[in-house]
Amino acid sequence: MKRRNTPSKQAVLDILLKSDEAISHDVIMGMVDLDINRATVYRILNQFCEDGLVHSIVAEDGKQYFAIQKCKQNDPMEHHFHFRCTSCDTISCLDQEIQIKLPAGYVMEKANCVVTGVCGNCA
Secondary structure (H helix, E strand, C coil), X not given: CCCCCCHHHHHHXXXXXXXXXXXXXXHHHHHCCCCXXXXXXXXXXXXXXXXXXXXEEECCCCCEEEEECCCCCCCHHHXXXXXXXXXXXXXXEEEEECCCCCCCCCCCCCCCEEEEXXXXXXX
C-alpha cells in the first residue's frame, strides 16, 4: 500500500537521509523544523521501518536508533553488525557480513547485533 507523503514524513525522511549514522528519536526531534509531537515522529519512524525504508537498531542501553535501509531484502548485508561508540554516542552500520551458524532446524529471520566500544575518530 502506498502511503501518502506529508510535510512531517518528508521532514523526518530528510533528516535520516542527511545522517551518515543511525540516530535516535530524541536527535530527530531536536532537528525537525516543524511542530510535530513525539508520538507522530515515532509513528512515522515505525511506518518507515514497516515499509523497509529505514531499519531500527536497539542498542545495549535499550535506546532505539534509526538509519536509512541501504540493503535490499535477502541481500547478504541485510543482517549486519552495528557499532556504538561510547565516547561520541554514535551508531554506525558496519560493512561486514554476519555469519552465524545456528543449530540444525533454526532459521534466522532478523539479527540485532551491536558492538560497543570506541570508534576510530575517538580512539
